[in-house]
Amino acid sequence: MAKIVPMAKTVNTATEIFTSDVVIGLEIHVQLDTESKLFCGCATQPTKKQREQGQDVPNSRTCEVCLGMPGSKPVFNEKVLQYALKLCLALNCAIAPELIFSRKSYFYPDLAKNYQITQYEKPLGSNGFLTLPTGKKVGITRVHIEEDPASLVHPGGNLANASSASSVLIDYNRSGIPLCEIVTTPTITNPEEARAFMNKLIIILHYLGIFDEKNSVIKADANISIKKSGYIRSEVKNVTGFKEIERALFYEVGRQQKAVDSGERLVLDTRGWDPNKGLTFRMRTKETEADYGYILDTDLVAIDVTQDLLTQIKHEMPELADAKIAKYTDQHGISKLDAEVLAQEKKLAELFEKVSKKVDPLLAAKWLRRELVRVMNYNKQTFDDLLIDETHMIELLDLIEKKVITEHVAQRLLEQLIVKPFSPKAYVQKQGLGALSDNKQIEKICKEVIAENPSVVQDYKKGNEKSLHFLIGQVMRKTQGKATPKEVNEIMKKLLK
Amino acid sequence: MADALSIIALKQKLLTGELDVVEHTEMILQEAEKLNPSYHYFNVISSNLARVQAQELRREIQTALKLKDKKKLQVLQQKKLLGIPISVKDAICVKGVESTAGSRILKGYLPPFNATVISRSVNEGGIIIGKTSQDEFGFGGFNVNVGLGYQVPKNPFDKNRTTGGSSGGGSGFTQLTKYTHVSLTESTGGSIVEPAAFCGVVGLCPTYGRVSRYGLMDFANSLDKIGATGKTTADVAVLLQSIAGFDQKNATTADVPVEDYSSFVGKPIKGLKIGVVSVAFGDGTDSFVAERVWKGIKSLESQGASYEEVNLDLPITMGVPTYYLIATSEASTNLAKYCGLRYGKHEPLEGSFNEYFTQVRSKNLGEEAKRRIMLGTFARMAGYRDACYLQALKVRTKMIEEYKKLFTKYDVLMTPTAPIVAPKFDEIAKLTPLQHYMIDIFTVGPNIAGLPHISVPVGKQNGMPVGALAIADHFKESTLIKLGGALEKTCGAGQCACD
Structure with missing residues (x-):
């Protein structure tokens, strides 16, 4: 059997995982949402105006430091330490007593200095874990801070075709943007778990407010190997987004299995992911581990991670999704699935917590988790641009709870509320949208509908149940949804006997 | 040399109008031009920059004198280096003046910003007269390891001898010039004091972190220090005082108050x-x-x-090996940027990126630079790193x-x-x-x-x-x-x- 090769930069804390059919370890790079870059004062993002006017010009957010000009020196942005500490704490890591930086040397056109300033000897966070919804704990080997390289722009299209392109452009706007690299232990055993891990991580980043999903990038390198090959691993580089990671890994597991089955001998390699074609492709083989010749970057002084700072950061930490899920299920009796959906979006969770103080938490959970999410998805809105506030939501749910309006009317109101907020209570009164409680009035409308649709009535009498639904629908339309379908149903059936 | 006025004396003569700053600058520039073909102290004589600076100072001085503007004169009086010609080691960036750290690979490079020591010196009225010869990137003790195409400077007392290095040009010119002059020099392992000793001038290398390195092309970041070379300790004290102190652009500068160094010249040493x-x-x-x-x-x-x-x-016993392991490890990463892409001479684009930069570096770096890159790369390689680089750090402590x-x-x-x-x-x-x-x-x-x-x-x-x-x-x-x-x-x- 081929030699088992341990994953790069990971400590194999659980040797027993090498009995699993598939072994996956992730290295995830998260761009931190700071205003300025890691070692200089350049902005990390274009201004809102520049973005709106399409004036995000390449190489416009650069200076002598992030261009690596001879003589320039990096100066650490303290905000990055605060953000990274939050992430380390959320991932249950041990925190290093001081922050020190190293140089990782390799020649590549996206590195102005031909070395990357990163952390090597003592990562800021180590020995942490993240619990998946299944309860499985994925170990975190290390969390460290480093600078993003410049971006290479391939005029010929994507990287898979790059070798045939005659030129490549370099945009240094990205050079020096702060990154956190998160390295897991190789304890992930299938692509779904990798996706769940990424999803969970993104939720944590949102809660911490350190990652801007709209304008920043999260990327994963996945190390993957299978038992059949003797765990000869491939590294799939630069997969963006948690859905893609699952796809890429699913493809790669299949590819390795097929290759081994057809008698091929796998070799260590580095692969790219082509999301359009849905396949991985070889970028280079790795005969040996790369030697980056790490040394300390002595332009940057060691920064003490003091107890005072840690206390301050702990104080600033928000309640995270896991704690909220536990609270919702234990205190309110909400189902785990509903609780998970509510807690997945920080803004939704916050809205829920405010609303559930005034109305029945179960009703609130149902309406926020199902109806609000549905309506927002339909309108392609994200929770970042949620206009609705808790007073409106409380009013709406109060109207439902007290049966002032039907659920049908409430749904219509919600659809309008997320576009332009208003007071549901006043609106219902003004528009006379209160539920019809007078059975005679409903009966009258039912009779009208029966008279208007003789052929449908005949169909029903012949035994076509669907025809009844059509008739009920007509009544609902005439009443503008103010009647409850259940009552209409009963009245209709009585009239058509 | 004995005739040269001290910084303080020249400043007074310029301020009273006894001497004219433009004329004085012109004389030292002409002298530098005259000496350079045989002594090779300067890689660049920045005549244009010096003249512009001198003319501006002349205007200020003449206006103040004419108007008998006491306040203005006081402001000028407070400028520590008013009208003083300053030469600068080539590795220190001067905006718009070719700065190559003595290497062919950087030929033609015009820094878009001033090193902190330059902006501080200019702020104090100093006049930048040129970039002085050095061993390529500071790699040497005799200033004979100059970059390809550069000339080796000659000792002011004997042209068959070395000036010492790596700040050889600055030390040699400081000795030879008839005029008041100080030099911004730099030391990684002895490059200020050793050429000062060989040329018979005073060289002061300050505490690491006393003077900002911002704008110094790095040799070894944990060792490099910019300092002062002059004809006398008094002159050196004035220059050091002008450049020392915390700089927010350089994280390794210390926030320690700068003493009035000039006041220590001539103080009794009883009890030392x-x-x-x-x-x-x-x-x-x-x-x-x-x-x-x-x-x-x-x-x-x-x-x-x-x-x-x-x-x-x-x-004494471990200094040299420890120094060379740390210095070359750091240097080999610092020089990586000179690969012909953003920095370093551009050559015809041929082959892959690896082939291209290998060609650029092979052609344009001198032998000692290559030796130190290889030494340093070796010392930090996996397998040798613990025994070389990390061990050297421990010995340093x-x-x-x-x-x-x-x-x-x-x-x-x-x-x-x-x-x-x-x-x-x-x-x-x-x-x-x-x-x-x-x-x-x-x-x-x-x-x-x-x-x-x-x-x-x-x-x-x-x-x-x-x-x-x-x-x-x-x-x-x-x-x-x-x-x-x-x-x-x-x-x-x-x-x-x-x-």
């Missing part, structure tokens, strides 16, 4: 405790060099200082401890700056790289430990100057200035009373 490093006066050091330095020490004693002989272990212990008993430690006087070029040519490196034996210690040190001339032997080295505790530059002033009293720069 000197530790004489006896091993530095024994085998391996030319006896007449030892003798000259001893005379200097005795003259200090006659002024009220006391001395004891002390042992110095690690810095031990050395600092050893020095710190000595400084509980002594104010300064003294040795010769170099074991020999400036050697002849044909002697240097016979040296192996290792013998070449050993010239730094007395200077690497304080450089590794980040300790301030000064070299002061203590006379000549057969016409060649000898320098005495004094090392003080961190941020005790003032002690060295006091000592320098006292040594000059009896052994005045290049004109030692002992001669």
